Amino acid sequence: MSTSNEKLLIDIGSTYFKVSTNASIEQHFRDFNKQILDDLIHKCGDTVHRFEASDIHICSSANGGLSTLIIGLTHSYSLKYASNIAFNSGINIIQSIVFQNIEDYSIPSDVIDVVIIVGGIDSNGGLFDQRLSDYIAKLDYSNVVYVGNSQDAAAIASQVERLVVLPNIIDDRLHIVEQHLKEYLTNLYQQDIEGKEDIKHLYQITGNQIYPTPYVVNKSLPLIHSSFSVTEPFILLDIGGATTDVHYSKDLVSDNIVTEQGHDRIVFKKLGVYKSRQSLIFTAENNEFAYELLMHLKVTENIYTEYSEKATRILMQLAIFLVLCKMSHYRPTYVTLNLLAINSIVFTGGITKVLEAEDIEDVVAFFYRKILNSDHKPVTVLDTNYDIWTLGAREHATCQ
Amino acid sequence: MKVVTGVIGNDIHVVANRLMDLSLNARGYEVFNLGVNTFLEEFFDAAVETGAEILLISSLNGEAEGWSREVKILKSKYKTLDRLIMMIGGNLTVGSGNARDIVPRYKNYGFDLVCHQVDLNTGLDMLEDYIKEHRQP
Numbered sequence: 001m002s003t004s005n006e007k008l009l010i011d012i013g014s015t016y017f018k019v020s021t022n023a024s025i026e027q028h029f030r031d032f033n034k035q036i037l038d039d040l041i042h043k044c045g046d047t048v049h050r051f052e053a054s055d056i057h058i059c060s061s062a063n064g065g066l067s068t069l070i071i072g073l074t075h076s077y078s079l080k081y082a083s084n085i086a087f088n089s090g091i092n093i094i095q096s097i098v099f100q101n102i103e104d105y106s107i108p109s110d111v112i113d114v115v116i117i118v119g120g121i122d123s124n125g126g127l128f129d130q131r132l133s134d135y136i137a138k139l140d141y142s143n144v145v146y147v148g149n150s151q152d153a154a155a156i157a158s159q160v161e162r163l164v165v166l167p168n169i170i171d172d173r174l175h176i177v178e179q180h181l182k183e184y185l186t187n188l189y190q191q192d193i194e195g196k197e198d199i200k201h202l203y204q205i206t207g208n209q210i211y212p213t214p215y216v217v218n219k220s221l222p223l224i225h226s227s228f229s230v231t232e233p234f235i236l237l238d239i240g241g242a243t244t245d246v247h248y249s250k251d252l253v254s255d256n257i258v259t260e261q262g263h264d265r266i267v268f269k270k271l272g273v274y275k276s277r278q279s280l281i282f283t284a285e286n287n288e289f290a291y292e293l294l295m296h297l298k299v300t301e302n303i304y305t306e307y308s309e310k311a312t313r314i315l316m317q318l319a320i321f322l323v324l325c326k327m328s329h330y331r332p333t334y335v336t337l338n339l340l341a342i343n344s345i346v347f348t349g350g351i352t353k354v355l356e357a358e359d360i361e362d363v364v365a366f367f368y369r370k371i372l373n374s375d376h377k378p379v380t381v382l383d384t385n386y387d388i389w390t391l392g393a394r395e396h397a398t399c400q
Numbered sequence: 401m402k403v404v405t406g407v408i409g410n411d412i413h414v415v416a417n418r419l420m421d422l423s424l425n426a427r428g429y430e431v432f433n434l435g436v437n438t439f440l441e442e443f444f445d446a447a448v449e450t451g452a453e454i455l456l457i458s459s460l461n462g463e464a465e466g467w468s469r470e471v472k473i474l475k476s477k478y479k480t481l482d483r484l485i486m487m488i489g490g491n492l493t494v495g496s497g498n499a500r501d502i503v504p505r506y507k508n509y510g511f512d513l514v515c516h517q518v519d520l521n522t523g524l525d526m527l528e529d530y531i532k533e534h535r536q537p
């Protein structure tokens with residue numbers, strides 16, 4: 001058995017899994033004909049068996065996170081606060097709705113993992129009406145949670161089945177209260193991981209809770225300076241097979257919500273080069289500059305239908321470009337970062353195994369030139385040995 | 401009564417805002433102070449979330465007029481703010497100007513009470529009179 005404080009850290013991705021001990025880190029391509037546990041034991045059984053269940057820590061990003069639709073009273077408070085909490089819990093926002101105009105919004109066709117309803121301070125009430133339950137009745141959703149003013153809770157609960165009611169995320173001074181909703185969403189995320197993709201079999205080898213990978217990576221950010229020379233403010237892009245996570249310093253966002261963390265993150269659920277390849281290509285086809293980028297990289301759109309090492313490299317480069325677009329004013333999503341202010345971009349995940357520093361710098365420079373009309377050149381840092389994940393996982397394991 | 405207050409735009413003159421907060425509290429209002437650097441949409445949104453009856457905007461650095469021109473258009477997009485009492489005070493013009501011209505202009509922008517370079521307590525007395533006149537059953 002291992003020495004008492006040595007930990008075995010395992011990360012299950014949609015495409016690869018990696019296994020890290022104090023001495024080494026191994027990475028394996030997943031065999032999709034096998035269950036994860038069998039595949040893991042087959043490839044790393046000797047290592048796994050050296051450890052006690054209590055010393056094995058597992059995280060997973062294999063299922064790409066949850067999605068939410070938020071219904072709130074206003075942009076500046078309810079929707080902004082709920083969105084902020086959702087990002088920090090690793091949840092993708094597919095739509096935000098201002099309640100007073102609810103009948104103008106379309107009904108998303110996707111299944112929504114959780115609907116969040118929010119609005120009003122507790123001394124205000126009577127803010128929602130029949131239109132709320134009418135809209136919700138048309139949605140295809142798995143969970144629904146109310147985090148608005150306390151006066152309206154009972155009325156909404158009587159109209160919306162299985163409504164979970166939590167304390168208001170807006171306090172009496174109009175400030176944000178994160179704790180309860182964040183806990184609820186993080187738990188949902190966890191249940192989702194446990195329930196899906198035969199992840200639950202992994203509980204046979206670990207005595208610890210299995211956490212979402214982005215959560216673990218986020219833990220490492222305050223410690224990043226111990227392993228890399230990174231200058232604040234920075235962003236970290238984790239481009240993987242199914243999703244892309246962006247972690248960023250808080251100072252890059254110009255809203256003034258005060259929260260505890262110095263770094264937020266958002267997850268782009270369908271932007272990956274393997275499992276989400278089709279939606280990546282779809283996003284590229286709808287970006288007028290992607291074509292120019294392909295020309296710049298000296299390939300044509302035929303690359304989308306090719307399955308080769310070269311095609312994977314190009315898709316990775318496209319993914320970098322598209323994510324930067326999504327974070328900029330050019331294609332605003334939920335968060336717009338001040339990308340001209342960043343000093344470093346850190347890359348981690350599968351991308352570091354495929355691209356060289358020059359390939360990445362080339363795309364980053366293209367983005368700044370084309371989209372932001374600037375020669376700004378943040379330093380790119382490649383985490384080729386999964387140090388960031390190891391740092392976060394080790395920190396997390398020690399805290400548990 | 402609930403009142404939302406703050407300083408509009410990119411204005412950082414905070415002193416009057418602090419005094420306003422104290423005076424309103426002393427007069428028994430429930431105050432939601434959004435502080436300096438507050439945008440028009442945030443004022444209206446705060447009124448919706450809190451159910452405030454009064455919106456009291458300060459402007460000191462000369463930005464008031466630019467924002468005030470937006471008031472009617474933006475307010476008309478809200479379905480629940482018709483009864484909101486709208487008040488503005490501070491320095492409502494760039495450089496010098498006189499209240500005789502300024503007040504009607506701002507009323508036209510959608511304000512019920514306009515206090516150009518009016519002392520805070522005089523302004524709050526005006527507010528009380530206005531409420532007595534307009535909100536008695």
Ligand code: B12
Nearest residue numbers: 411412413414415416458461462489490491494495520523
């Ligand atoms: C201190 C000060 C600053 C400080 C502010 C510090 C801070 N964080 O608060 C600093 C140095 C940072 C500053 C910066 C600037 N300032 Co300055 N500043 C002043 C000064 C000297 C005093 C303001 C003050 O605090 N007074 C004390 C408080 C209690 O009084 P008050 O603000 O006048 O408010 C009273 C009333 O107006 C009323 N009131 C206010 N709001 C409301 C609302 C309602 C509803 C009611 C009823 C009443 C009311 O109540 C108060 C008490 O009676 C004034 C000049 C002056 N003597 O007034 C200039 C002054 C306000 N500043 C001015 C300017 C132009 C600027 C700058 C643009 C300068 C520059 N070129 O950089 C910047 C703007 C910065 C920004 N983004 O807003 C001008 C504004 C001119 C205009 N409106 O045409 C003034 C008038 C100076 C001048 N004569 O030119 N300033």
